[in-house]
Amino acid sequence: MSCSRILASLLLLVSPCTLASPALYLNQSLPLSPEKIQQPYHKVSVNTLSSAEELIAAFNNNGYLLTAVKQSNRLPSYYVENLPSDLNALPVSQKTSGFIRLLLPTIKAVNERILLIRDELSRLSTKPKSQWSEAEGRWVQTLSESYAIKSGEIDELLLHIDIIPVGMVLAQGIDESGWGTSHFAIAGNNLYGEHLPHDGGKFLTTPGGHVKVAAFSDLYQSTASYMHNLNTTRAYKELRLLRQQLRAQNKLTGYELVQSLKHYSTRGQAYVDNLRALIKHHHLDDFDQAKLNTNDSVFYSFSDGDKA
Template identity: 65%
Template sequence: MSLFKPFQTALTCCAIIIASTAFARTPLPASPERITQPYPNITVNTLSSAKELIEQFEKNDYQLNKVKTDDQLPHYFIENLPNDLNSLPVQQKTSGFVRLLLPTIKAVNDQILEVRTKLISLSQQPTTNWSDEEQQWVTALMKSYDVKSNDIQQLLLHVDIIPIGMVLAQGIDESGWGTSHFAVAGNSLYGEHLPAHGGKYLTTPGGHVKVAAFDNLYSGTASYIHNLNTTRAYKELWELRSQLRAQNNLNGHQLVQALSHYSTRGEAYVDNLRALIKHHQLDDFDHVTFSQEKAIRVRFEH
């Protein structure tokens, strides 16, 4: 009889217990609109002008053509906008705005995909196998996404990304390439009005319209996507997105056709978004991943 067998058995049991405990303690992913501290705890590079940002992009060889060729995106965390993008030459302003916003959109979408992946995993198990924490997590998501049916497949219709090209196009159109007052002062790039439940806001002259304001570009982008994913006026968008995903063809140029209710301009708004996506090749970023290079965090002083 081996003297090592009981010891090996004990080690195996301990390993299983440790692995099970580690799995049980793995935090469930949070929806991006719920994340209050989205940036890594690293040194903040404080800049004062758009010119300084462009210089930093050049120094780190952050070029859009290179991103498209390599499908690799530098890990930039840009918290807010400079107030002088209009001072740049047109080509620098347009490429600079896309470069500063692109990593934020990617980070928000990646977080949504984490939530979606976990939901898909749970949907493939009987609910009796779910932990109490998982049950509470799904219930909270149902409430957050206003899904009253308690049907996880219905929830999955809501919990999904907005293609990068579509987000960029709306950010460009609604913020004037990042130069509007609401974009610079309130990190509000997508024309969101103050929601019924309240929150931070800025007002138009005379105070007739309250525009939602955010602490940073991540929060503003997360809120805009959550708005698209929860507002019933965009039911057509959810259904079209599901169809395009099933065809492995989810892209901004096609999905924007479901945005005629987003603006009073209706179909003219959709046509303009499509023109932006096509002219600036904004759908070319759908498959980029973050590079393994050191993350860079940037904040502008106004």
């Protein structure tokens, strides 16, 4: 059977939706982990599109250009829920620029949520546990369980709960999804090659069920799950230790951190070398300092038949 026919016959299997624990909402001031957020987008202005060309035109007409972001370090809150099915039909320069632009605000939004949690943990570390409120104690306990940390100590939480540099996220999204053109990316919003987790969830499978790849409701949840995987799984302990070291040296960039990803792919060092080449060639680390402008959020969604 041809690859196209195999992909055409892929099935999307969906498990019942699991809602976040009510305990997570006891105190509005305590930030929820990004992977627990069920509705990440504030749909102030909703734009339903049918093609990648329409998205590129919308970006251009609104002055959302990568050169402008680099010069101003200001990033518009243009959130894209899912991928168009025709990115590959664009000229190469438009496809590459368009993919980076559609994913950048979501990466920033997930990382900013993680930084909120880190700030709150740092605040709690300045006072004895006996002075924590009941809600604060439960919040820390919930984080410890979510990140598989038995000690419950804040220093250990801070090692696990930290950002993934923009350049690294973009490079892995590019490599794993083929610039947003793979079937798993289009049908399941899976940009990072994540397999079905042990606790289940949505997934895509090939005929016979030999391959089960995680599927997500939107690009935010995909990105949040990928970061949570890196921040939790034992295989990425080296990444977390290197990130801590780089942060202390003020050298935390995607180009530096990807050297710890040899276990992410069976390609090993070749995978790392390719990620570094992508970061360098497309200047993906140039967006680390960009800040989201949340004053005028816009929400884009594609209505084509490939949406999961």
